[in-house]
Amino acid sequence: xxxxxxxxxxxxxxxxxxxxxxxxxxxxxxxxxxxxxxxxxxxxxxxxxxxxxxxxxxxxxxxxxxxxxxxxxxxxxxxxxxxxxxxxxxxxxxxxxxxxxxxxxxxxxxxxxxxxxxxxxxxxxxxxxxxxxxxxxxxxxxxxxxxxxxxxxxxxxxxxxxxxxxxxxxxxxxxxxxxxxxxxxxxxxxxxxxxxxxxxxxxxxxxxxxxxxxxxxxxxxxxxxxxxxxxxxxxxxxxxxxxxxxxxxxxxxxxxxxxxxxxxxxxxxxxxxxxxxxxxxxxxxxxxxxxxxxxxxxxxxxxxxxxxxxxxxxxxxxxxxxxxxxxxxxxxxxxxxxxx
Numbered sequence: 001x002x003x004x005x006x007x008x009x010x011x012x013x014x015x016x017x018x019x020x021x022x023x024x025x026x027x028x029x030x031x032x033x034x035x036x037x038x039x040x041x042x043x044x045x046x047x048x049x050x051x052x053x054x055x056x057x058x059x060x061x062x063x064x065x066x067x068x069x070x071x072x073x074x075x076x077x078x079x080x081x082x083x084x085x086x087x088x089x090x091x092x093x094x095x096x097x098x099x100x101x102x103x104x105x106x107x108x109x110x111x112x113x114x115x116x117x118x119x120x121x122x123x124x125x126x127x128x129x130x131x132x133x134x135x136x137x138x139x140x141x142x143x144x145x146x147x148x149x150x151x152x153x154x155x156x157x158x159x160x161x162x163x164x165x166x167x168x169x170x171x172x173x174x175x176x177x178x179x180x181x182x183x184x185x186x187x188x189x190x191x192x193x194x195x196x197x198x199x200x201x202x203x204x205x206x207x208x209x210x211x212x213x214x215x216x217x218x219x220x221x222x223x224x225x226x227x228x229x230x231x232x233x234x235x236x237x238x239x240x241x242x243x244x245x246x247x248x249x250x251x252x253x254x255x256x257x258x259x260x261x262x263x264x265x266x267x268x269x270x271x272x273x274x275x276x277x278x279x280x281x282x283x284x285x286x287x288x289x290x291x292x293x294x295x296x297x298x299x300x301x302x303x304x305x306x307x308x309x310x311x312x313x314x315x316x317x318x319x320x321x322x323x324x325x326x327x328x329x330x331x332x333x334x335x336x337x338x339x340x
Contacts, residue, residue, distance in 0.1 A: 013211050016040035018235035019072040028289040029066045034265045036245040038253040040068045045099050048075030051084045060091040070095035076112045078129035085130035100142035103177035103187045114177035117146055120158045124165035131166045139169035144197045145176040171233055172198045174214040199228045240292045273317040283317040298335050299328035
């Protein structure tokens with residue numbers, strides 16, 4: 001594999017945060033990077049059409065602190081994918097990832113996402129075109145099956161065909177994708193998780209890096225999966241419970257401990273919000289991603305309520321933070337003084 005290292009850990013897929021539409025934008029990634037330095041981050045899925053016919057900077061702009069960082073593409077035309085892979089390299093991404101897992105009807109109408117698993121040779125052609133166009137690693141994210149078919153040979157043959165085109169990293173959501181009858185949300189919950197299928201892929205393709213995604217909620221579950229696989233991708237749990245990531249660098253990457261607490265993260269994000277506000281970006285575009293920062297701590301609900309109060313949008317983020325902290329601490333004191 002041809003790898004461009006934009007950071008010392010750009011080649012590691014041990015831990016990553018999943019690409020999530022409307023969530024993993026650059027503001028979210030800056031927030032996550034305050035908590036974990038080593039975990040691989042992904043953009044939201046960006047369609048080839050949006051890049052080739054839209055505002056490239058709006059989709060691809062990012063900060064140096066976000067690395068290691070991957071661009072996830074949605075598309076199926078080899079020429080378009082190749083052109084977008086070149087853009088990813090020009091904008092200094094660490095990886096290009098092809099979405100073969102999204103089951104939404106909108107994506108299906110564009111003939112990409114999970115429905116591409118029915119056309120492994122088309123995916124292989126797209127992977128080859130991207131590898132020919134860029135020195136970045138080209139990876140694929142996919143499901144373990146389509147609709148209610150649980151035939152292992154289906155996903156095995158898909159991986160085998162795409163691997164022949166040079167893909168060496170497969171991120172496998174351990175559920176089927178039902179293309180009809182379920183919403184995207186239901187597709188993340190109703191089809192059963194089958195981690196054993198992902199483990200079997202690793203057994204059949206030991207030369208590949210196999211990363212599992214789906215339903216993983218804590219660091220102990222991550223450790224169990226890492227005993228069998230090359231990596232773990234965590235999605236909504238990392239978004240809603242971001243402090244889950246606080247021990248990842250030390251526990252999974254053997255990084256030296258560093259001073260880290262929630263107040264430090266909040267302070268760093270306040271400076272970032274102020275800088276964004278000065279550039280014309282409302283601070284609320286940033287704060288919406290950090291509402292889970294104090295989850296699990298006394299007063300977290302009141303803190304979230306203050307940051308979510310639309311009446312405060314005219315205030316500076318520092319003032320809102322002051323009010324939120326006061327509300328959180330007051331709520332915590334009341335909880336401590338209340339009888340059990």
